Amino acid sequence: EAQVTQNPRYLITVTGKKLTVTCSQNMNHEYMSWYRQDPGLGLRQIYYSMNVEVTDKGDVPEGYKVSRKEKRNFPLILESPSPNQTSLYFCASSWTPGLDYGYTFGSGTRLTVV
Amino acid sequence: RKEVEQDPGPFNVPEGATVAFNCTYSNSASQSFFWYRQDCRKEPKLLMSVYSSGNEDGRFTAQLNRASQYISLLIRDSKLSDSATYLCVVNTNAGKSTFGDGTTLTVKP
Numbered sequence: 595e596a597q598v599t600q601n602p603r604y605l606i607t608v609t610g611k612k613l614t615v616t617c618s619q620n621m622n623h624e625y626m627s628w629y630r631q632d633p634g635l636g637l638r639q640i641y642y643s644m645n646v647e648v649t650d651k652g653d654v655p656e657g658y659k660v661s662r663k664e665k666r667n668f669p670l671i672l673e674s675p676s677p678n679q680t681s682l683y684f685c686a687s688s689w690t691p692g693l694d695y696g697y698t699f700g701s702g703t704r705l706t707v708v
Numbered sequence: 709r710k711e712v713e714q715d716p717g718p719f720n721v722p723e724g725a726t727v728a729f730n731c732t733y734s735n736s737a738s739q740s741f742f743w744y745r746q747d748c749r750k751e752p753k754l755l756m757s758v759y760s761s762g763n764e765d766g767r768f769t770a771q772l773n774r775a776s777q778y779i780s781l782l783i784r785d786s787k788l789s790d791s792a793t794y795l796c797v798v799n800t801n802a803g804k805s806t807f808g809d810g811t812t813l814t815v816k817p
Contacts (some may be wrong), residue, residue: 625803627803627805629807631749634809635809636712636714636795636807636808636809636810637752637795637807638807639804639805639806639807642803642804642805643803644802644803650802650803650804652804652805653806682749684751684752690801696742696744696754696757697752697754697797697805698754699751699752699753700751701750701751702749702750702751
């Protein structure tokens with residue numbers, strides 16, 4: 595089944611404790627992206643990757659890191675999480691972003707930082 | 709001013725009604741446009757792409773107006789199952805994507 599898999603689905607952590615949210619897709623998509631969604635706001639892009647070893651900042655990259663060492667994986671790293679990073683996170687992938695292909699989203703990761 | 713502006717609603721309509729959502733964008737370099745549907749904070753799911761020539765899929769019609777920089781979604785004969793949040797998305801071909809904040813639709817019996 596074609597899908598984007600995020601783990602974990604739910605995570606409660608403490609301020610300052612490094613964490614990684616994994617994202618993997620099995621569709622051989624070139625493009626992957628991370629978003630956060632907060633109440634009353636739409637999805638805001640954190641980082642995106644056009645292909646392996648190519649990553650770029652989105653609108654809200656502060657406090658996050660990403661890497662794209664392989665096409666299928668695009669982990670999101672929070673080196674020192676803070677309470678304002680409590681949010682619902684989505685990973686998405688696509689063939690290419692600017693053409694007529696929509697994104698396939700993962701099921702989301704609900705992160706709480708206390 | 710936000711790059712993508714979307715009427716947040718909520719829209720409360722009776723079954724069978726026709727409802728239209730609009731979304732305006734400010735980046736003239738935008739290349740592709742989509743409407744997504746999101747249920748109860750689950751992952752967004754692609755509803756349809758949006759083209760200048762218009763795009764119709766059953767009861768749903770999407771339209772792009774590049775000159776005025778807005779996209780629209782029309783839902784005819786609304787069903788209870790159409791109740792959801794509808795998100796417009798505007799992408800550049802450089803990878804940047806910007807979502808609207810979403811419009812909430814509730815269809816009532």
